[in-house]
Amino acid sequence: MSCFITGELAAAEAGVAPATIRKWVQLGHLKAAGKQGRRLMYRLEDVFAAERIARGREPRAAH
Secondary structure, eight states, X not given: OOOEXXXXXXXXXXXXOHHHHHHHHHHTXXXXXXXXXXXXXXXXXXXXXHHHHHTTSSOGGGO
């Protein structure tokens, strides 16, 4: 079962600023899984995968 979280919580979990989450979306490292009202929601496992890609610990093709 997937855990959906807001961008603010995603940033806290990854130890980055909320702007970094938005940047990962812009770069294609992370995709929103849905919306709750006006807030974009992300899958926690996708956030961690984007973090690994951004930090160079996982090849881009594995995403």
